[in-house]
Amino acid sequence: MTAAAPAATGTPVTPAGPSLLTQAHWAFIDTLTITRRNLLVWMRVPAYIMFTVIQPVMFVLLFRYVFGGAIPVPGIKGGYVNFLLPGIIGQTAAFATFGTAIALAQELQKGVIDRLKSMPMARSAVLAGRLVADTARMFVTIVIVIGVGYAVGFRFENGAGLAVAMVVLATVFGLAICCIAAFTGLAIGDEESVQAFGLVWLFPLTFLSSAFVPIATMPGWLQAFANNQPVTFVIDAMRAMALGGPIEANLWKSIAWLAGIFIVFAPLAVRAYKRAA
Amino acid sequence: MTVVSSGPAILVEGLTKSFGEVRALRGIDLSVPRGTVLGVLGPNGAGKTTAVRILTTLLRPDGGRALVEGVDVVRQPAVVRRSIGLSGQSAAIQEELTGRENLEIVGRLYHLSWPKARSRAAELLEQFGLSDAANRPAKTFSGGMQRRLDLAASLVGQPKVLFLDEPTTGLDPRARLGMWEIIRSLVAGGTTLLLTTQYLDEADELADEIVVIDHGQVIAAGTAEELKGRIGGDVLEFTVPDRDRVADAAEAIARIGEGEPHVDKETGVINVGVGGRGSDALIEAVRGLDGAGVQTQGLALRRPSLDDVFMALTGHVAEEDGPPDERKRGRKPRGGDSKTARTAS
Numbered sequence: 194m195t196a197a198a199p200a201a202t203g204t205p206v207t208p209a210g211p212s213l214l215t216q217a218h219w220a221f222i223d224t225l226t227i228t229r230r231n232l233l234v235w236m237r238v239p240a241y242i243m244f245t246v247i248q249p250v251m252f253v254l255l256f257r258y259v260f261g262g263a264i265p266v267p268g269i270k271g272g273y274v275n276f277l278l279p280g281i282i283g284q285t286a287a288f289a290t291f292g293t294a295i296a297l298a299q300e301l302q303k304g305v306i307d308r309l310k311s312m313p314m315a316r317s318a319v320l321a322g323r324l325v326a327d328t329a330r331m332f333v334t335i336v337i338v339i340g341v342g343y344a345v346g347f348r349f350e351n352g353a354g355l356a357v358a359m360v361v362l363a364t365v366f367g368l369a370i371c372c373i374a375a376f377t378g379l380a381i382g383d384e385e386s387v388q389a390f391g392l393v394w395l396f397p398l399t400f401l402s403s404a405f406v407p408i409a410t411m412p413g414w415l416q417a418f419a420n421n422q423p424v425t426f427v428i429d430a431m432r433a434m435a436l437g438g439p440i441e442a443n444l445w446k447s448i449a450w451l452a453g454i455f456i457v458f459a460p461l462a463v464r465a466y467k468r469a470a
Numbered sequence: 471m472t473v474v475s476s477g478p479a480i481l482v483e484g485l486t487k488s489f490g491e492v493r494a495l496r497g498i499d500l501s502v503p504r505g506t507v508l509g510v511l512g513p514n515g516a517g518k519t520t521a522v523r524i525l526t527t528l529l530r531p532d533g534g535r536a537l538v539e540g541v542d543v544v545r546q547p548a549v550v551r552r553s554i555g556l557s558g559q560s561a562a563i564q565e566e567l568t569g570r571e572n573l574e575i576v577g578r579l580y581h582l583s584w585p586k587a588r589s590r591a592a593e594l595l596e597q598f599g600l601s602d603a604a605n606r607p608a609k610t611f612s613g614g615m616q617r618r619l620d621l622a623a624s625l626v627g628q629p630k631v632l633f634l635d636e637p638t639t640g641l642d643p644r645a646r647l648g649m650w651e652i653i654r655s656l657v658a659g660g661t662t663l664l665l666t667t668q669y670l671d672e673a674d675e676l677a678d679e680i681v682v683i684d685h686g687q688v689i690a691a692g693t694a695e696e697l698k699g700r701i702g703g704d705v706l707e708f709t710v711p712d713r714d715r716v717a718d719a720a721e722a723i724a725r726i727g728e729g730e731p732h733v734d735k736e737t738g739v740i741n742v743g744v745g746g747r748g749s750d751a752l753i754e755a756v757r758g759l760d761g762a763g764v765q766t767q768g769l770a771l772r773r774p775s776l777d778d779v780f781m782a783l784t785g786h787v788a789e790e791d792g793p794p795d796e797r798k799r800g801r802k803p804r805g806g807d808s809k810t811a812r813t814a815s
Contacts, residue, residue, distance in 0.1 A: 219581060226578040230564065230571075237566040237607065304562035308623065311526045313551040314579040 220315035227322025228329070231296070235330055241292065245330055249285040249338050256281065256405060257345050264406055270350050270436055278342040279359065279431040280404030282335050283424060286367030287399050289331040291391050293323060293371050294378030298387040301379060301469055320466050324371055331367040335360055351437045359434040362447065366427045369451045370395075372458040379465035403428050423450035477540055479504045479631050479662035480525065484534035487520050487686075494520040496686040497534065500664075502679075504630075507663040509677030509694075511670060511779070517686040518666035519559070522635045525664070526556045538631055555629030559636045561616040562623070565609035569600050569619050572608060573626060580627040594622040598652060614645025618652065631662045638672060650675055670779055674698075682779060690783050698774060700782050703728075704748050706755055707741035708769035715764045716740065722762040726754045732781060743778070744771070 211219070235241050256277050266276040300306050309319050339347075339360075349356040374391065381387045401415060402408075402424035408416050419425055427450075430443035480502035487495040495517045502508040510518050523529040525536055527547035536543045539553045563572050570591050577587030595604045598618045603611060608619055617637065624632065637653065638646040653676055657663055667673050673680045674694040682690040682697070690697060706727065710719045713735065720733050720740055727742030734740070744751035752771050759766055 222581070223579060226575060230567070230575045233571065234564055234566045304558040304560045305564065307523075307526075307528055307558055308556060308562040309579070310528055311551060311554065311556040312576075312579055312627070313548065314581075318579075 216315070220317055220321075223315040223318030224321040224325060227318050228325045231322060231326035232329065234296075235292075235326070244292065245289060245334050246337055248288075249281065249334055250341050252284070253277070253281055253338060253341050253345065260405070264410075266407055271346070271348055274342070274346045275348065275350070275436055276407075276432070277405065278339070278347040279363075279435050280402075280428050281342075282338055282359075282363045283366060283402075283428040283431060284399040284404050285334050285338055286331050286363050287370045287395055287424070289327065289334055289367055290370045290374035291388065291395070292330065293327045294374040294381075294387045294391055295384055297323060297375055297378035298382055298384045301382045302384065306466075306469055316467075317463075320375060320462060323375065324368065327371050328364060328368050331371075332360075332364055335363055349435050351433075351435060355434040355440075359431045362427065362431055362434065362444075365451060366447070369454040369458075372455060372462050375462040376458050376465050379462065379469050382469065398422065398424050403432075423447065423454075426450060477537070478502055479506075479539060480508070480664060481537040481540075482521070482525070482534070483536075485521065485524060485531050485536055486533040487517075487524060487529065487531050494686050495524075495531070498683070498686070498688055500681060500688075502662060502664060504662050505657075505660050506678045507657050507665060507676055509673030509680040510664065510666040510683060511668070511673045511680055512666075512683035513668060516683045518683055519635055520686075521683075522556070522558075522633050522664070522666060526554055526633055527551055552627070553630045555624035555627060555632045557617075557621045557624040557632075557634050557637060559639055561608075561613075561620040563608050563616060563619050565616075566607055568605050569595060569608055569611070569615075570604040572619060573622060576623045576626045582626075590626055594625060598622045599648075612645070614641055614648055617641060617645070617649060621649075621652065625656070629661065631664070632656065634663065634665045636666055636668065639668065646672075670694075670697075671773060682783060684783075690779075697779060700779075703743060703745040703774070704751075704771050705741050705774050705778055706744045706751055706769075706771055707739065708755075708759075708766040710738040710740065710764060710766055712765060713738050718762050719759060719764040719766065722758040722764060723755050726751050726758065741778075743774070743782075 235245070257274050261273040261277065264273055264276075266273050269276045297306075306319065310316065349359075377390055378387050381390060401411075401419050402422060403419065404424065408419045408425065411419055423446075426443045426446040430440055430447045432438070433440040433443065478501045480500060482498055482500040485495050485498045486493075498517070498521060500508065500510075500521075510521065512518050520529065524531045525538060525543060527543050527550050530544060538550045541549045541553070543550050564575075567575070573591035573594055574584075574587045577590050578584070580587075582590060592601075592604075595601045598621070600615060600619060600622070603615060608616060611619065621634070621637065624634075634653070638649050641649060650672070653663070653665070657676070663676075665673070665676060677694065680692065680694055680697055681688050690700070706723070708719075710716045716733060716735055716738055720731050723731055723740070723742060726744065728745045729743055731740050731742035748771050752769070755769065759769075
């Protein structure tokens with residue numbers, strides 16, 4: 194039989210063999226559509242709002258008023274609340290990625306990804322839209338945490354420019370963790386398992402860091418880990434940006450780690466998406 | 471609607487696919503003329519879903535070829551995607567969003583402008599009887615409404631070829647009938663349809679042609695009538711509570727059936743095909759069993775089931791190889807098949 198493609202007969206589709214520019218255009222539009230959809234879903238579910246807004250605020254208040262008094266932070270201008278805020282922001286950005294993994298696993302289970310993959314839309318848009326929406330969500334959370342922080346005594350001590358730089362670093366850090374989460378969500382593909390797995394690696398990684406307490410207060414063997422893991426580098430760089438102190442060393446280490454995470458996990462996430470069944 | 475290539479809407483030749491050790495498809499051939507409905511009938515694990523996934527570009531076959539509207543699904547998947555619609559075994563909708571939002575977003579992903587996406591969504595909601603619920607989150611919909619919404623989503627792009635993978639699995643009998651009605655109206659509009667199902671009556675209701683798949687192979691093909699002819703029409707079935715009398719009962723009804731009665735000595739269930747002689751056969755059976763003095767339970771005439779088709783075609787009961795959760799789902803809506811159960815001895 195002839196392999197001639199049927200002519201588009203008034204069906205709402207793009208013509209055959211679109212140019213690269215057209216493809217890029219539609220990839221962009223499709224990503225926006227998926228982003229919009231994901232943000233709509235997020236706003237409709239009270240539990241998601243709770244998870245992204247109320248939980249970080251509770252963390253701020255809990256650490257500020259319950260644990261804060263017991264945690265001395267020598268050499269930090271403004272005391273524990275200033276020490277805490279960059280840590281909470283880093284932890285919040287990392288934990289926001291639970292949503293990424295869970296949402297992708299759900300979409301896989303429900304067949305939503307099959308549906309989208311069988312449509313003539315840009316295949317990259319599902320992952321890209323997920324990352325854009327989740328980064329936007331994360332950004333909102335960071336801003337809220339900073340607002341609450343200001344209400345309970347936190348102050349940026351190092352100028353507006355570096356304050357913005359801190360927010361940017363936190364967001365890029367969150368995006369990197371998002372790539373890992375997207376990969377695990379698609380590779381594991383089962384909502385409960387994804388959630389359990391997220392706890393197993395995200396909790397130790399964020400709590401065994403400089404996020405909440407000075408590492409010097411930990412036992413020696415734990416210090417060895419905490420001092421050399423990426424979350425500490427990122428949070429120390431953020432802290433220096435917010436409060437002052439040497440930034441460069443930790444910033445370069447952070448950039449190297451984050452670049453490494455993107456290089457490894459972005460392709461893995463894409464591959465898991467392509468294979469997802 | 472102009473048609474460029476004149477071949478079948480779906481053409482499958484020698485399609486094979488394995489998942490590790492499991493040979494899901496062992497060389498399947500199909501040909502579906504435009505505007506017709508092919509029912510793919512088989513138990514869980516037979517390979518139905520694998521075939522649909524290959525035809526909808528979600529999975530690459532190991533061998534053979536598959537063309538949709540004349541376009542190779544492996545070589546030009548992006549072109550194929552423009553002419554197909556897929557509705558799978560579960561409702562692939564975003565439950566948190568309203569029915570309308572779900573369809574509008576799909577419209578946008580088909581690159582309709584916002585006004586067009588809106589009007590297409592409204593049109594489909596109307597067509598599928600979902601207008602009243604359009605602005606409610608889809609999670610408040612009944613199972614049947616969710617499947618209807620899912621089907622509507624697969625039609626947003628006005629596909630020429632529609633794939634429905636077990637569209638009524640898990641639905642109650644009433645929702646099932648509603649779904650059939652909608653599918654019939656689609657087909658009347660000229661859409662080519664490939665439908666997989668575990669239920670003979672569903673294939674019978676909807677399909678022009680039926681292929682029966684077992685263990686990744688086509689074991690029979692034909693119209694519903696032809697397949698039924700091979701089973702012998704209606705099936706008479708009853709249980710003999712006293713297991714010692716099972717053989718006597720089988721003998722008593724041996725003459726009224728077409729072919730040998732099928733006897734399960736463990737459960738005491740006996741069934742036999744009785745062709746088109748439904749009620750006559752029922753009366754004869756009652757007389758025969760009464761004459762032999764055998765007590766029976768639940769003597770009834772029913773329409774042939776997938777199991778009967780398999781029994782007739784393969785000599786074994788349809789094996790359910792699917793994962794356990796799928797099995798459970800698959801069993802649900804079978805209840806409504808019995809025609810009569812009035813007679814008892």
